[in-house]
Amino acid sequence: MKEIKGYFSMKNKDFEKNTTKEEYYKKYGTKVRFLFGYINHLICNEVDEFEISLRVFVPKKYFEKYKNNDIFTTMDLFKKTSLFEELTMQTIKIDFEKKDFIKPDFFIKNNIEIIPYFSKGIEKQKCLSKNQFFELLKQNEVKELNYLCFLFLGLFCEEEYEYFERGKYE
Numbered sequence: 001m002k003e004i005k006g007y008f009s010m011k012n013k014d015f016e017k018n019t020t021k022e023e024y025y026k027k028y029g030t031k032v033r034f035l036f037g038y039i040n041h042l043i044c045n046e047v048d049e050f051e052i053s054l055r056v057f058v059p060k061k062y063f064e065k066y067k068n069n070d071i072f073t074t075m076d077l078f079k080k081t082s083l084f085e086e087l088t089m090q091t092i093k094i095d096f097e098k099k100d101f102i103k104p105d106f107f108i109k110n111n112i113e114i115i116p117y118f119s120k121g122i123e124k125q126k127c128l129s130k131n132q133f134f135e136l137l138k139q140n141e142v143k144e145l146n147y148l149c150f151l152f153l154g155l156f157c158e159e160e161y162e163y164f165e166r167g168k169y170e
Helices: 021-028 040-044 071-078 082-088 105-109 130-139 156-165
Strands: 032-039 051-057 091-095 100-102 113-120 144-152
Touching: 021 156, 051 130, 051 144, 071 144, 113 130, 113 156
Parallel strands: none
Antiparallel strands: 032 051, 032 144, 051 113, 091 100, 091 144
């Protein structure tokens, strides 16, 4: 069985080196991801619009009380919570020198994790390497990432695991 380089951990600022596919799916196997990023046309009305984002994982425990509902009802109910409201107000600051993110206290308090799955576009995502992602941020003078939307019913674990397995994070 192949091992991936791991998943992002803001606690140790590095990947966990020996995560198996089963371990990754067990921990991150939800049908929901939240995107934080930057959309240039919302800010400067540019013709050459683009969107860049990274994924944020909210722990399964916040969805447990909705487990008997379908995903649509679950998300409708979750959107009414104070956790969701506060999540949408959060900002992820960027440390260009270290090519890293400064995790909001709210994320730390609620065990919310940044998954370094970097992409360009929301509807049709194109994966970016960490260097490409930070270069786009720098070129556009982006200093923070804000809540964009949530995605559900995707094959998130499969996409992320393959992305990390191929070493695209680096």
